[in-house]
Amino acid sequence: MLSLIYLCIFLVGVVQCGEGGGNWGYEPHNGPDHWQGDCQNHLRQSPIDIRAPDVDYALLHRLYFMNFEHAGHIEFSNNGKTLVGGGFDKWGQKQPFIQSGGLNHRYKLHSFHLHWGGHDSVGSEHAIGGLHYPAELHMVHIREGLSLGEAVTRPDGIAVVGVFLAKTNDPIANRMNIISDVFGKVKHTGNKTEISSFKTNYLLPAVTEAFYRYEGSLTTPTCSEAVIWTLLAEPIAISSHQLHLLRDIHNYANKKTEINYRPLQALNGRRIQYRPSKLDRSMICSAEKLSMVIPALVMMAKFF
Numbered sequence: 001m002l003s004l005i006y007l008c009i010f011l012v013g014v015v016q017c018g019e020g021g022g023n024w025g026y027e028p029h030n031g032p033d034h035w036q037g038d039c040q041n042h043l044r045q046s047p048i049d050i051r052a053p054d055v056d057y058a059l060l061h062r063l064y065f066m067n068f069e070h071a072g073h074i075e076f077s078n079n080g081k082t083l084v085g086g087g088f089d090k091w092g093q094k095q096p097f098i099q100s101g102g103l104n105h106r107y108k109l110h111s112f113h114l115h116w117g118g119h120d121s122v123g124s125e126h127a128i129g130g131l132h133y134p135a136e137l138h139m140v141h142i143r144e145g146l147s148l149g150e151a152v153t154r155p156d157g158i159a160v161v162g163v164f165l166a167k168t169n170d171p172i173a174n175r176m177n178i179i180s181d182v183f184g185k186v187k188h189t190g191n192k193t194e195i196s197s198f199k200t201n202y203l204l205p206a207v208t209e210a211f212y213r214y215e216g217s218l219t220t221p222t223c224s225e226a227v228i229w230t231l232l233a234e235p236i237a238i239s240s241h242q243l244h245l246l247r248d249i250h251n252y253a254n255k256k257t258e259i260n261y262r263p264l265q266a267l268n269g270r271r272i273q274y275r276p277s278k279l280d281r282s283m284i285c286s287a288e289k290l291s292m293v294i295p296a297l298v299m300m301a302k303f304f
């Protein structure tokens, strides 16, 4: 029984899965103030606000997204808290993984899920200079060689890549159709569907070179402080119609999911690394002081 309980905790925390996923939620009676595990620790918790004074320029290698171009079959489901895409562990040698980019290990893609809000000025878990995007995608990767249960107990057991979703009605920029086309099939808790010919790079922006990096936690119970976070500076596109469909997804209480993001957490002295793109690097070379450049980059990201 105990091992079953632990498995449930691990699954709920890491994958946001399970049928309903425990009794935590985002409402006053079961919201973030009541979450258990490490959630009240406030040591290296996530999400955070990316503020210019807390950011350091970092000479990191670029992050490589391997097998993200491979087309495969995934399961897409509503777990009562969010929508989850999974099944990558069945892809064998073609399972997507990430490496380099300052990571000391290779991390295999386990699943992805979404966070969103009831209107456009809220929804993303992380913020840039205090501002939120309307949604945020998380790709959860497990360190190679570790089980899910082992990964949540290591300070670098999990690597999550966060991608902001920015509202635009440009149909060419928008590649979310691969999942938004089936939002209607997973409207209610427990609904599941399958997506064939899914390519993970549909969920990545065209440029992945620039990113923020910091050490944090899962943003759902058990809030394990086991996550190396990579937040891509460039967002991907989502249309107002797709946002409307997302906000119509029903949660475990059979209500529209208007909040499934955790509030911002204290940085507690942590520093955030910023790995610039090539363009940013040339700007930095010509700048008199780095301290002039980083705030400018954060401001650019804010108004992207």
Ligand SMILES: [Zn+2]
Pocket: 113, 114, 115, 138, 219
């Ligand atoms: Zn998440």
